Amino acid sequence: MIVLDGVPVASRLREEARIAAATFSPAPSLRVLIVGDDPASEAYVASKTGAAREAGIRAETVRLPSGAPSGDLLDAVRKANRDPTVDAVLVQLPLEAGHDDFGVLDALDPRKDVDGLHPENVGLLQQGRPRFVPCTPAGILALLDHYRVPLEGRRAVVLGRSGLVGKPLAALLTARDATVTLCHSRTRELAAVCREADILVAAIGRPGFVTAEFVRQGAIVVDVGINRIESLEAAPESLRRSERIQNAIAKRGRALVGDVDSDDVSRVAGGLSPVPGGVGPLTVAALLANTVRATRLRGEGEERRAR
Numbered sequence: 001m002i003v004l005d006g007v008p009v010a011s012r013l014r015e016e017a018r019i020a021a022a023t024f025s026p027a028p029s030l031r032v033l034i035v036g037d038d039p040a041s042e043a044y045v046a047s048k049t050g051a052a053r054e055a056g057i058r059a060e061t062v063r064l065p066s067g068a069p070s071g072d073l074l075d076a077v078r079k080a081n082r083d084p085t086v087d088a089v090l091v092q093l094p095l096e097a098g099h100d101d102f103g104v105l106d107a108l109d110p111r112k113d114v115d116g117l118h119p120e121n122v123g124l125l126q127q128g129r130p131r132f133v134p135c136t137p138a139g140i141l142a143l144l145d146h147y148r149v150p151l152e153g154r155r156a157v158v159l160g161r162s163g164l165v166g167k168p169l170a171a172l173l174t175a176r177d178a179t180v181t182l183c184h185s186r187t188r189e190l191a192a193v194c195r196e197a198d199i200l201v202a203a204i205g206r207p208g209f210v211t212a213e214f215v216r217q218g219a220i221v222v223d224v225g226i227n228r229i230e231s232l233e234a235a236p237e238s239l240r241r242s243e244r245i246q247n248a249i250a251k252r253g254r255a256l257v258g259d260v261d262s263d264d265v266s267r268v269a270g271g272l273s274p275v276p277g278g279v280g281p282l283t284v285a286a287l288l289a290n291t292v293r294a295t296r297l298r299g300e301g302e303e304r305r306a307r
Contacts, residue, residue, distance in 0.1 A: 008280050
């Protein structure tokens, strides 16, 4: 079985972003907006801004306290939209209860929306002419291309229909001439549908949900899930037997697992992305590429207006 290691792919993409960022003066600028103090969100934001600075991108984080009114977040979005020194804006999701996710995304300047979630950007992606490809789907395609996984004519099943991963990934795979089925938790005979896939992408948000029963012999499996388990009792029964998970919980009090039961699926899959070290690093790398692209597009727009 091939391990679809995302780290070397992400390293190459980050170096390409660093080289591209160095061609701009001033350097590209990314502003991240976060509400509350969720540890997972804080870790993600630190990873994104740290990688941006390593690539020569100016990165700042605007933090709103837990319980901040929705109007405060909208004001922060509009301020970033108007700020001529900011090229790219990212709102860290998910938002706390009480915030209207769609209202916040609608308020973003689509030319600065480097997560590709503004409805204008979603529409362009569906038309096959994306301005910004959402970061995780972009990373998945980069991973498949790096390992030369053929897409044309292949049957792809995407398990999970979120607007952040599942839906845009289905559009991207369709544009690459794959035959795509988009599944979710209510799909009938779900395991049987997944077994039809040459390429199975698991993005359903349930630890260890995908077992060997879901996977055809030799299929390529991409695990998008990032789930933290803090006790064996909280883990699905199949994962409790994993020595890796047992050791991680014993040593660190937690284990990071994907949506795939990797011990079980590795028996039948032709390729599998690990968690951690698979899709995660590529999501960050794709954000850097989108930030550079936003800077370039804004510069081209200003040049056109000046003519």
